[in-house]
Amino acid sequence: xxxxxxxxxxxxxxxxxxxxLQCAQDMNHNYxxxxxxxxxxxxxxxxxxxxxxxTDKGEVPxxxxxxxxxxxxxxxxxxxxAPSQTSVYFxxxxxxxxxxxxxxxxxxxxxxx
Amino acid sequence: ELKVEQNPxxxxxxxxxxxxxxxxxxTTSDRxxxxxxxxxxxxxxxFVLLSNGAVKxxxxxxxxxxxKARLSTLHITAAVHDLSATYFCAVKxxxxxxxxxxxxxxxxxxIKP
Numbered sequence: 001x002x003x004x005x006x007x008x009x010x011x012x013x014x015x016x017x018x019x020x021l022q023c024a025q026d027m028n029h030n031y032x033x034x035x036x037x038x039x040x041x042x043x044x045x046x047x048x049x050x051x052x053x054x055t056d057k058g059e060v061p062x063x064x065x066x067x068x069x070x071x072x073x074x075x076x077x078x079x080x081x082a083p084s085q086t087s088v089y090f091x092x093x094x095x096x097x098x099x100x101x102x103x104x105x106x107x108x109x110x111x112x113x
Numbered sequence: 114e115l116k117v118e119q120n121p122x123x124x125x126x127x128x129x130x131x132x133x134x135x136x137x138x139x140t141t142s143d144r145x146x147x148x149x150x151x152x153x154x155x156x157x158x159x160f161v162l163l164s165n166g167a168v169k170x171x172x173x174x175x176x177x178x179x180x181k182a183r184l185s186t187l188h189i190t191a192a193v194h195d196l197s198a199t200y201f202c203a204v205k206x207x208x209x210x211x212x213x214x215x216x217x218x219x220x221x222x223x224i225k226p
Contacts, residue, residue, distance in 0.1 A: 040218070040219075041218055041219070042117075042201055042203075042216030042217050042218050042219055043156075043201070043203075043214075043216045044216070045213050045214070048213070058213055059213065090155065090156065092156075099161060099163060100158075100161060101146055101148075101158035101161045102146075102156075102158065102214075103158070104155045104156045104157075105155060106154070106155045107154075107155055
């Protein structure tokens with residue numbers, strides 16, 4: 001049971017480039033989330049999804065896009081990368097009602113130069 | 114706007130000592146989470162507290178929730194080096210219909226042998 005799998009683990013982007021962070025879960029969780037974590041800070045929600053075909057903005061959505069075509073996959077797209085997007089990105093998933101907490105992926109460390 | 118404050122933000126302590134981390138939040142909530150993060154690693158769910166007066170214990174860690182005081186505590190008993198990590202609390206507001214958790218900034222705990 002892999003849980004939540006994120007790829008890549010590390011990436012360096014040049015300003016203005018685009019990329020997609022991949023996230024997949026095999027726990028049949030309905031809810032999926034994308035967070036960013038800046039150094040020494042807590043997590044901030046970028047986007048979330050309550051099921052296939054349904055996504056919504058979180059606290060810091062600007063500069064990002066998501067899609068949820070299947071229950072398993074929730075990719076995060078960065079368009080026109082900026083230095084402010086240098087961060088560690090975590091994908092997470094949970095059951096409906098999240099009484100059991102979230103399961104997090106291992107993270108993607110992104111640097112924009 | 115829901116705000117979550119943890120204190121202390123940094124704690125260095127000796128093995129064998131007891132200490133408490135505090136998590137205060139600014140609006141009504143009956144759902145609070147504690148997570149652990151090791152350096153460069155992902156987040157691991159420790160406790161999910163779902164009601165006033167909830168108390169959960171795992172090994173040397175015990176978490177409690179007082180919804181009237183809007184306060185959760187994470188108590189460490191007879192600390193050991195392996196508990197060195199950053200601990201986050203996260204809160205879901207009763208006032209929001211979305212699925213956003215608001216995270217504290219984290220408490221970096223260093224336990225010296």
